[in-house]
Amino acid sequence: MKEKKKLTPEEEMLEKYRAKVKREAVIKSAALAAACGFLLSVIVSAVSFATLYNTLYIALGVWAAASVGLGFLFYFLLFRTDLKQTAERVDGIGLEERVLTMVELRGESGVLAEKQREDTKTTLSGVSVKQMKTGIPKLLLIGLALIAVVSIFMMSYSTVLAVKAEEARSGITDEEKPSEDDEIIRQMIEELRDLIDNSPVSDSLKGYLHGLVDDLEASIKPTDSLEVKIAKVSETAQEIHKLIEEYLSRTTIGQELQKHDTTKPLGDAIVSGDVSKVEQAFKDMYDSIEPHVMAGEYDILLQTADDIDQSIEDATVKDDALADALHELAEALRAAVPKEPPHAGEEEHVGDEVMKDVQDAMDQAMQDIKDALEDQQHADELDDQLQDAIQDALDKLEGKEKPDDEKQDEEEPEEKDPNENQNMSGDSGSSAPPQSDGDVSYDSVIDGQTPYDDVYDEYEQKMKELLESGDLTEEERKLIEDYFKKLG
Amino acid sequence: MENTVTEQDLKAFSETCKNIFAQIGRDMIGQSEVVESTVIAMIAGGNVLLEGVPGVGKTRLVRTLGRVFSLPFSRIQFTPDLMPADVTGTNIIVKDDKGNSQFSFQKGPIFSNIILADEINRATPKTQSALLEAMQEHKVTVMGVSRPLDEPFFVLATQNPIEQDGTYPLPEAQMDRFMFKLIVSYPNMEELERIVGMTQVTMEEVADAVCSAEELLRMRRTAKEIPVATEVMKYAMRLTLATQPSSECPAEIAKKYIRYGASPRAAQALISAAKVRALMNGRYNVSYNDINTLAYPVLRHRIKLTFEAVADNVTPDDVIREILRELGKGTGSEKSTAEAPAADSGSEKRGLFGKKKG
Structure with missing residues (x-):
């Protein structure tokens, strides 16, 4: 073990004072180093302030490193005191340079040196370490405190700004950051939207249901209690469930026809919406009926007619034109049945006549059904074109440059799958009437179209505005004018 | 540091100082700071210029110091017609026993240990300058012959800050040769009462000699260490x-x-x-x-x-x-x-x- 350095009498005498001076030197070094560290961290904070990146940990690291590193540096280069400096400090108590002189006379053994040492010792015994004024300048402490306050403020402020900026970059702001309650509601709404998206319903209905959810979100106020918010969500959820169930329970004439063996091919063709398939379906029906009729079994005609009427009756979504055509077909089939059974040997002849009537009825029905389907398709196409034209014109008028994704979102509901359209519109017939004037019923939404009665005025108004604006091309102008002429 | 001071020197210094102040205190009332400074200058071997209005005890202080230090004391009253020879002394013709004439140096009042140069600023610069060599080098040169002055040698000069008519301010070279310039102020009420009371009894100075020239020189040597x-x-x-x-x-x-x-x-x-x-x-x-x-x-x-x-x-x-x-x-x-x-x-x-x- 290293031997402790032997102290001279003078050093021994000043040991306790020297310890205090050393402590002060350490404190001063640490304080100054901390101040420098704070200044450096202010610089880092300023960088954070300028770049809006969170540098809190860097600033704290710089402060800690500078405090430690500079602390040692300051102590060894600036504040470390030797015995002479300690003596000067001790003399400050009022010892009139006795200690300083004593230190300078170290090692001397003359009478004066001895007397001087004794005198110093005696005087020194009359004072205490506490009397020695603290050598830490108040200015340093005040400066340090100020620098520390400014630095901490800068660090905090720049950190808050940086965090906000980072949140803004990631799309979250304090205002938008959901609370725990909001998170619950958000999840419930999210589940509702998932339910809508996953439901086997038309896009139009989905859009309508999403609209309900949008309305729900708009109706929820931040000031509402959690209970109120949940109640609003539950109410909307119930409505959505009800609509979906209703939708799922709805059937068109085509779907009803599919349920009967006699009318299934026709049902398939109508549901597909493909006009060419209708012809084939009638052909198949004719082929299935003919053997029975030729064998004198006319019940097949009655059965088919009954099935058609039953389907018309059972369908909850009805296209009037289609229904009329099918009903006339059913009546014609019934009428084709002979009043009396054919005599023996006349079955073939009667059968030919009956099948001739059946053929006529089917031809007439096939034409009517084709017309109904084509009319509907044409109306849908015109409607789509008009919607597009109106939207384009409105965009031009408003000078909007919407983002591509937004445009796509808006276009999505209009991009109808023809099959789905058929499915949705049932037999391409007219939809159910609105529940009230100006109020679009969900039936019409489910059918994928809005009754013209409800929107005609609005369309007409927009049409007039567009035509007057002069922003349309000649082709667009003609298309619109033709469309409204047809609507009459 | 070469140290020749002994315990006895230190003790003697202390004792002598105590005695000096005690004896001065018998003749001087008040002016303790001036007295202390004057004694310091004397021990340190310096000259002192005392400045004060008339009647504040400047001359008495110097006389008392002369008594206390048991040293020969000369008083020179400076006036405009005072000549340098009146201060330093001069050669005079004297006849010896055989009747031959020869120059003999007649010492002036400067040849003393303590010189009171009273109202020094009343003499002409020429006369004032007669003191320059004596004050700095403690010797006097007359007719090319230098004569050392006895040690210890002090000049204690006084001057009056008022009545400036007919005075000659001391030149800087002369001033610089004074170790101290002391301002002798008026006594306060208590001091004045004591002064008046004491002088009603006797005007004589009663201070005893307590410090010889040798002792003073030893004190100077001690202090220097x-x-x-x-x-x-x-x-x-x-x-x-x-x-x-x-x-x-x-x-x-x-x-x-x-x-x-x-x-x-x-x-x-x-x-x-x-x-x-x-x-x-x-x-x-x-x-x-x-x-x-x-x-x-x-x-x-x-x-x-x-x-x-x-x-x-x-x-x-x-x-x-x-x-x-x-x-x-x-x-x-x-x-x-x-x-x-x-x-x-x-x-x-x-x-x-x-x-x-x-």
């Missing part, structure tokens, strides 16, 4: 240089108000006197306070103020006080014993820049 810390020594040098506007470290006020600063003699005087003062106070080292206290008597006659200072009513003591404050070494702990009371100047007390003090 008192150690001075390097920092204190440097401080004295800095103080001296601070009074010189053209030095490397002049005080701010010196640049404005001092035309010529103190000479190196001032630094010597400061250290010599400070050592005596320290030992006199029972200390074996010189302190900043010793330097600060003695700064006024040592420096006040050695700095020449500018016209601006005179116009602003700034006195040398004001300047010295400001310099001490600027250097900032314990100026507040002990009031300077030799600081001039402003009332002595006959004007109201003013601070720096001529502003009245409360």
Whole structure:
């Protein structure tokens, strides 16, 4: 073990004072180093302030490193005191340079040196370490405190700004950051939207249901209690469930026809919406009926007619034109049945006549059904074109440059799958009437179209505005004018 | 450090000082600071210029010192018609036993240990200059022959700050040879009562001789051995240089108000006197306070103020006080014993820049 350095009498005498001076030197070094560290961290904070990146940990690291590193540096280069400096400090108590002189006379053994040492010792015994004024300048402490306050403020402020900026970059702001309650509601709404998206319903209905959810979100106020918010969500959820169930329970004439063996091919063709398939379906029906009729079994005609009427009756979504055509077909089939059974040997002849009537009825029905389907398709196409034209014109008028994704979102509901359209519109017939004037019923939404009665005025108004604006091309102008002429 | 001082020397110094002040106190009432400073100068081997109005005890002090120190004492009353030979002495023709004439040097009053140069500023500069060699080199040269003066040798001069008509201000060279310039102020009420009471009984001086020339010289040697810390020594040098506007470290006020600063003699005087003062106070080292206290008597006659200072009513003591404050070494702990009371100047007390003090 290293031997402790032997102290001279003078050093021994000043040991306790020297310890205090050393402590002060350490404190001063640490304080100054901390101040420098704070200044450096202010610089880092300023960088954070300028770049809006969170540098809190860097600033704290710089402060800690500078405090430690500079602390040692300051102590060894600036504040470390030797015995002479300690003596000067001790003399400050009022010892009139006795200690300083004593230190300078170290090692001397003359009478004066001895007397001087004794005198110093005696005087020194009359004072205490506490009397020695603290050598830490108040200015340093005040400066340090100020620098520390400014630095901490800068660090905090720049950190808050940086965090906000980072949140803004990631799309979250304090205002938008959901609370725990909001998170619950958000999840419930999210589940509702998932339910809508996953439901086997038309896009139009989905859009309508999403609209309900949008309305729900708009109706929820931040000031509402959690209970109120949940109640609003539950109410909307119930409505959505009800609509979906209703939708799922709805059937068109085509779907009803599919349920009967006699009318299934026709049902398939109508549901597909493909006009060419209708012809084939009638052909198949004719082929299935003919053997029975030729064998004198006319019940097949009655059965088919009954099935058609039953389907018309059972369908909850009805296209009037289609229904009329099918009903006339059913009546014609019934009428084709002979009043009396054919005599023996006349079955073939009667059968030919009956099948001739059946053929006529089917031809007439096939034409009517084709017309109904084509009319509907044409109306849908015109409607789509008009919607597009109106939207384009409105965009031009408003000078909007919407983002591509937004445009796509808006276009999505209009991009109808023809099959789905058929499915949705049932037999391409007219939809159910609105529940009230100006109020679009969900039936019409489910059918994928809005009754013209409800929107005609609005369309007409927009049409007039567009035509007057002069922003349309000649082709667009003609298309619109033709469309409204047809609507009459 | 070569140390020839013994315990007995230190003890004798202390005892003798005590006796000196005790005996002076028998004849002098009040003026303790002036007395102390004068004794310090005498022990340190310096000359003293006492400035004060008539009747404040300047001459009595010098006479008393002569008695106490048991030294031959000469008084020279300076007048405008006083000639140098009247001070130094002169060669006269004398006849020997055989009747041959020859020059014989007739010593003047300067050949004494303590010289009282009373009202020194009334003599012409020529006569005043007769003292220059004696004061600095302790010898007199007449007709090419130098004659040493007996040691110890002191000149204690007095001058009257008023009645300036018919006076000749001492030249700087002469002033610089005085270790101290002391301001003798009016006694206060209590001192005045005691002075009047004492002189009603007897006007005679009763102080006894308590210090011989040998003892005084031994005291001087002892004091010279008192150690001075390097920092204190440097401080004295800095103080001296601070009074010189053209030095490397002049005080701010010196640049404005001092035309010529103190000479190196001032630094010597400061250290010599400070050592005596320290030992006199029972200390074996010189302190900043010793330097600060003695700064006024040592420096006040050695700095020449500018016209601006005179116009602003700034006195040398004001300047010295400001310099001490600027250097900032314990100026507040002990009031300077030799600081001039402003009332002595006959004007109201003013601070720096001529502003009245409360």
